[in-house]
Amino acid sequence: MRKSNYFLKTRKETPSDATLISHKLMIRTSMIKQTTSGIYAWLPLGLKVLKKIENIIRDVQNLFGCQEILMPTIQQSDLWKKTGRYNDYGPEMLKFLDRNKKELLYGPTNEELITNIFKDYVNSYKDLPKNLYQIQWKFRDEIRPRFGIMRCREFLMKDNYSFDLTADAAKKSYDNMFKCYLKTFQSMGLRAIPVKADSGAIGGDMSHEFHIISESGDTKIIYDKKIDTLKDLTSESSYKILRNIHSVTEEKYDESDCSIKKNDIVIKKGIEVGHIFFFGTKYSSSLNTYVLDKNGKKINVEMGSYGIGVSRLVAAIIESSHDKDGIIWPKEVSPFDIGLINLNPKDKKLTKISDNLYLTLKKNNKDVLYDDTFESPGNKFADMDLIGIPNQIIIGKRNVENNNLEIKNRKKK
Amino acid sequence: MRKSNYFLKTRKETPSDATLISHKLMIRTSMIKQTTSGIYAWLPLGLKVLKKIENIIRDVQNLFGCQEILMPTIQQSDLWKKTGRYNDYGPEMLKFLDRNKKELLYGPTNEELITNIFKDYVNSYKDLPKNLYQIQWKFRDEIRPRFGIMRCREFLMKDNYSFDLTADAAKKSYDNMFKCYLKTFQSMGLRAIPVKADSGAIGGDMSHEFHIISESGDTKIIYDKKIDTLKDLTSESSYKILRNIHSVTEEKYDESDCSIKKNDIVIKKGIEVGHIFFFGTKYSSSLNTYVLDKNGKKINVEMGSYGIGVSRLVAAIIESSHDKDGIIWPKEVSPFDIGLINLNPKDKKLTKISDNLYLTLKKNNKDVLYDDTFESPGNKFADMDLIGIPNQIIIGKRNVENNNLEIKNRKKK
Structure with a gap:
């Protein structure tokens, strides 16, 4: 699911009656x-x-x-x-x-x-x-x-x-x-x-x-x-x-x-x-x-x-x-298998690589939340941690230059 | 599912208010x-x-x-x-x-x-x-x-x-x-x-x-x-x-x-x-x-x-x-893919063949209603037709002798 299209809006504030x-x-x-x-x-x-x-x-x-x-x-x-x-x-x-x-x-x-x-x-x-x-x-x-x-x-x-x-x-x-x-x-x-x-x-x-x-x-x-x-x-x-x-x-x-x-x-x-x-x-x-x-x-x-x-x-x-940053889902019940973050959707090369990876993962029956939004990298990291998807893949400019991917385990970060 | 164990009881009569x-x-x-x-x-x-x-x-x-x-x-x-x-x-x-x-x-x-x-x-x-x-x-x-x-x-x-x-x-x-x-x-x-x-x-x-x-x-x-x-x-x-x-x-x-x-x-x-x-x-x-x-x-x-x-x-x-005999499910929504009838569960050879076929079909991800009950053949045929499973496999003594199976399409019978 592309985050830009998902019915999802994270927020900082919670209602006053929420204690748990x-x-x-x-x-x-x-x-x-x-x-x-x-x-x-x-x-x-x-x-x-x-x-x-x-x-x-x-x-x-x-x-x-x-x-x-x-x-x-x-x-x-x-x-x-x-x-x-x-x-x-x-x-x-x-x-x-x-x-x-x-x-x-x-x-x-x-x-x-x-x-x-x-x-x-x-x-x-x-x-x-x-x-x-x-x-x-x-x-x-x-x-x-x-x-x-x-x-x-x-x-x-x-x-x-x-x-x-x-x-x-x-x-x-x-x-x-x-x-x-x-x-x-x-x-x-x-x-x-x-x-x-x-x-x-x-x-x-x-x-x-x-x-x-x-x-x-x-x-x-x-x-x-x-x-x-x-x-x-x-x-x-x-x-x-x-x-x-x-x-x-x-x-x-x-x-x-x-x-x-x-x-x-x-x-x-x-x-x-x-x-x-x-x-x-x-x-x-x-x-x-x-x-x-x-x-x-x-x-x-x-x-x-x-x-x-x-x-x-x-x-x-x-x-x-x-x-302190959010939920850490056990993989068995996580809403998505993988969180994929494109750090800069304005960069065409980055976006092509991210899009392709998203499609490849989907083809392999992985359920992916793909952050393709124009938010700042900081907001993207915070959102993905808050949502708590156990495995995250982060794609930035440096990754493309070095021909690698950053993989993050939510639990061990 | 073995019919002998299933929470299923067919009946001849219906309530008086049932017109449809x-x-x-x-x-x-x-x-x-x-x-x-x-x-x-x-x-x-x-x-x-x-x-x-x-x-x-x-x-x-x-x-x-x-x-x-x-x-x-x-x-x-x-x-x-x-x-x-x-x-x-x-x-x-x-x-x-x-x-x-x-x-x-x-x-x-x-x-x-x-x-x-x-x-x-x-x-x-x-x-x-x-x-x-x-x-x-x-x-x-x-x-x-x-x-x-x-x-x-x-x-x-x-x-x-x-x-x-x-x-x-x-x-x-x-x-x-x-x-x-x-x-x-x-x-x-x-x-x-x-x-x-x-x-x-x-x-x-x-x-x-x-x-x-x-x-x-x-x-x-x-x-x-x-x-x-x-x-x-x-x-x-x-x-x-x-x-x-x-x-x-x-x-x-x-x-x-x-x-x-x-x-x-x-x-x-x-x-x-x-x-x-x-x-x-x-x-x-x-x-x-x-x-x-x-x-x-x-x-x-x-x-x-x-x-x-x-x-x-x-x-x-x-x-x-x-x-007139019952439901005919389109295969897309049928409760089971296949109805399997063992005509005589008292016959050990017949039962062994039926049991094996049931397990093989299950292993191949077929959802099977297996009539392993001691009802009469007539009741078994009538029940399977009433329930309306589109494909039926019938195993009787003659099939075993001739080394074949009887396959019935509910629609074409």
Whole structure:
């Protein structure tokens, strides 16, 4: 993409309510624009990153045997009344009436709806296990939206749901998703620490959150320092350690129950990017959802649900990867593979070389942000660093004279 | 995908309110499930088709110089009040209050919001033209939702918006989108006829609809029979003819103004799948949106907007391509490339050959629906035809004996 033609305008100032570095940087790079309190539009640069994250999540979900569906954003109140959550969920659930005065809501989560969909299509133990996921916009009417897309009202989530015949099988599905999440975050160039957590409004008796370590995180997590020594969190041996080691949110921490030696305790702040729940038959029993087992007996299916904050991940990645000059994207989710800077577009020779390189890179399926603008070299360097593309190629007069290129790694500069 | 494991359940019966063949077939193949009046969940088979259509649209939009963004589904009332459409739009616009009693709405279209986004980032004629698109869910509170996803309440649309300095430049952008739409529909294996149309709630003085010919269409279109002789609608010569030939919706038809010879008039029913509008400064003036021209003078930008009914296209394609046995997908949008049937999974030799072929096809990046179930051959044939995968490979005992395969083209059977 030629920068001269791109819908992109970097800026020095940020809105006064932006305190978080990710919020500031996303505004300064025109990744997002707030359209009303806690609601954002995604501009081309931001949407590219969001789509990359979405596609990594999709690929890993498919790899772990999940099948993609898409539920509507708007639901009717009936199923939520049956499970009691229509009132329990609280004012974060956006409720309203349609033109026929029917009670509608904007789905904040989907345990009720997916259970009802499942019910219509599966009735035998032979069809189990099943695991269905979607990547869809959700709405939670935060009383005080803040921190940009980190705590906003309309946000993109991946949510999936497992269905099993027995609690043991459901726990296997839970473990499968535990591994899936480790793999998902690693595929984005991230290290996410799993911690035991509370189940909250979803309910259930087993739950883990996945946290990106960051000073700006709003959850305190407490874990055995051994986790920090694990190189690859997705290996089978790491998985075994992570599944059994002591690692909890502050809420779940109980000194008398903590198995970590005093000197081995690590306390850090984390940003929650994923949450998995096993809740058994909580929804299948209240929504009368069962399959027939081998003997023709009705069995309420055992369920779990699993969420990843897709849009929140964009901010979490920036929080954990930036410097004073701007964002440093992990290459897996960078909006462009390469930033190409022509230092002087008025110079015909320079421009011919830059244009040719741009076309050659494009032909080789490299996604390039090509700065062909008439800005000063200083502004061009600053912009490319702010945007945070990991690999940059700079072409100036001296390079042409010396028949070489300047290649810069954003991280190492 | 192994059919034994797929979230797919074909059925013979359809709900009593399903009159349209596409509605019936989408229910029978479990592509969609109604979750409440006029609101649908997309199940794996349906979502695959929807995503294919979405990706074709995205590729062609990019090819024609449009840049992708994503606006939120929920908007505040303020901009709509400024243009007067908050009241004008009528009860199809879903309005409601958040927990702080702020007036919100679920976007039925986005002229206001996009104009406001543009305003923040573009202020010079040098940055024009610009063309921004999104593929996003919309909500229109139909008084009587019907025909499945053809006339539903929550639906997926591609909408884009052009911004130009002069009316002449804006008309070029309009023509660019006219060509883009011809190319988009052809890329899906479809023939869409452009017709002059009314502008409706969007407003403006130039507008075309794009129609898929179908007996079940609810718009009568009147056009010169010469259009039916054009082989490739996307060629430069066809474009010139289509842009100038007489072709209108019934509403726009005026006998005294019709230039078609009586014998050359074709009257057919069409399903509207696209609509393009040029409306000049209607929104930029009411929302005070301008750029500075060469002389530093404020110029209200000239705009057009362009829509494609993404989810509706799934139904429109089925309406125009099916037979008594089921759907016949154009290969461009088929949920799978190949349907593979193992006629007898109990036969080990047959199963080994089928399994190997399935893996080989997958390795060659073919997306295969592999019927490995224990259903009867008759049911397997019927299911594969119902689902409508264009190419089928059938493996039975006789094939193994004769060392061959049976290949079936769904269309020619």
